[in-house]
Amino acid sequence: MKLHEKPVMPKGFKCTSKNCGIKNGGGDISIFYSETKANAAGVFTQNKFPGAPVILGREIIKNGSLRAIIVNGKVSNVGTGNEGIENARRMAMAVSKEFDIPQEEVIMSSTGVIAKQLPIETIENGVRGISRNLQDDPIIGARGIMTTDTYPKALSTSVDEAVITIVGKGSGMIEPNMATMLVYIFTDAEIEVPVLDSMLREAVSSSFNMLSVDTDTSTSDTCIVMANGLAGKVDEELFLETLKFACVEIAKMLARDGEGATKLLLANVLGAKSDQEARFIAKALINSPLIKTMAYGGDPNIGRILMAVGKCVACEIEPEKMELRINDKLVYLEENKIDFDEKEVRNLLSGDIVGITVDLKLGSSSATAYGCDLTEGYIKENAAYYSS
């Protein structure tokens, strides 16, 4: 499986973005549009303070079909009560009117500051006439959903005659517990809704639910898939594998572009007693501030990895069995044998990708988690986010 060199929208999908005046500069509104009705499935944040778009989105997705997605930046419409629900509805209504499609086939997302009302009239004005600017390039749509991302994220891959394209954003407040911040998946494959829904859940489980930038679970996490069927039926097993591959690839892009990040952090846990324990430990590794700063500094302080494995007190771990690799190089062996050259480990940690592999040698379960280093850039970005 591989990615297309340049992402494209699958047949029948278009997108557009613009600055409608919510932000001082850059795109602040995006629309993704299917020329025909598309089967759809979605998963949302489990945060108990979900945004108005998530509350409504859960209802809308039950219909199993969508024509359009609208996304705004700067204000997330979370913690905004009934006024927030009404404003989210007005976003869908504006798109319904502009594109002449049923309101219940429009889903909305908002990202940005929590506990602030949406400038709904600015958005409504921005939507007016936007249907004249639909484009084939998913990067244009990706650009309008960026917040602190440093570049727009989109990718495409193929299954049989069909294309899968994913557009996403991440950056901060990212430890999704169902889906990532905002990820939209478009395909022209023909797939029934229940199958699409279960494929989405399986792909999310091994990609976005194994991603963390900063342990903070957003109130707006949303992952939607739309399948308009224009490319006909596909091998469903292959489709699922390809979808999983593509979701992991975009998860890596989101991790690597985490706020202030300079490196991609990969944690592989092997030989765990259960999948649940493998996932828990892999997450603990990529979330440890001391591992994240070690990766940033390229400091050969690999003992911190032992600490982070060991702090998973509910998991089965036998210290004297464990082996540890940094980018495939063994550095800590069975029987608690410390075996590494500081200079060599410093060298291994100096690249763009830091891979940590922990083999617990207790069972056959494994998991991989995706994260990034922790740098002054994260602090700078978040000490004044509200004000910027």
Add this chain to the structure above:
Amino acid sequence: MKLHEKPVMPKGFKCTSKNCGIKNGGGDISIFYSETKANAAGVFTQNKFPGAPVILGREIIKNGSLRAIIVNGKVSNVGTGNEGIENARRMAMAVSKEFDIPQEEVIMSSTGVIAKQLPIETIENGVRGISRNLQDDPIIGARGIMTTDTYPKALSTSVDEAVITIVGKGSGMIEPNMATMLVYIFTDAEIEVPVLDSMLREAVSSSFNMLSVDTDTSTSDTCIVMANGLAGKVDEELFLETLKFACVEIAKMLARDGEGATKLLLANVLGAKSDQEARFIAKALINSPLIKTMAYGGDPNIGRILMAVGKCVACEIEPEKMELRINDKLVYLEENKIDFDEKEVRNLLSGDIVGITVDLKLGSSSATAYGCDLTEGYIKENAAYYSS
């Protein structure tokens, strides 16, 4: 209850510290000594990669009595296998010989880099003759156990005729799961071992187990109490209350001096359904990188507090009931009413102490957690800790 203006060692306790050559400068070895046999209790890290001193310490503390504690810095003697156990034993042996006390009444702690063998001969040489330098000032002992702490931490308080003195260190890799990094409690009160043990556990639960600098649970957390009885019996109920008070006070000192920290972060959760949920949410608040950076920047991004409460998906939370206060000022009310002035909140966040109070209005359980802000200083400290 109040602290003494200046900490003192209780009757019959002495301490000393020195540089024995493990570190380039500053104290790297401390000894705390009781002139008579003291009843003792202790709790240790639950990290599954415990250090050799923790493995031995758990056995030693079962005897219920201690005469001395030895502590070294720079190397933590963790992940070091049988050689590490042997080195920890040699530390106790050196003290036993120097002070002419039974080896099984000496407990040892080590703090510093993980997965590195202890320079045991340097320590043995350092202990030789150290008994000639015993002092009454706990700050001298506190100085020898510092790692990245910016100042030595000790405090004293009184119960009846008895004194309670606590010496501690914290700073990084701090989210204790039984006790904090290194905390030693000395008292001349007369208290039986089982009572002392249960009092210690209760005090630890509301203080060190509610403290987090960076979510990373050390492999060396140790909290020991020694009671030599020289001041006679005390009112045990009052002793427990005073011990809890003193442990919270030192926990606050450890939080406020977290690596790179500029502010103390207090999270109070009220009206929770259970103590467990109150504790869990309070911990989530002080551990959220986005709240920590908000506190650092004094940025009025209070929506992040809603996010951090909401991400506790296993807890009962009703968004429309919750109230939120910053330093006692209501900013978010029932029915999702956003009600704050940005300038005022900026002002509330500008002080040395940021207090967050969340009232869930669902039950009668409450908890308080202690943390600090997240700054560039933490990154700087930890990107090159091994190498510094």
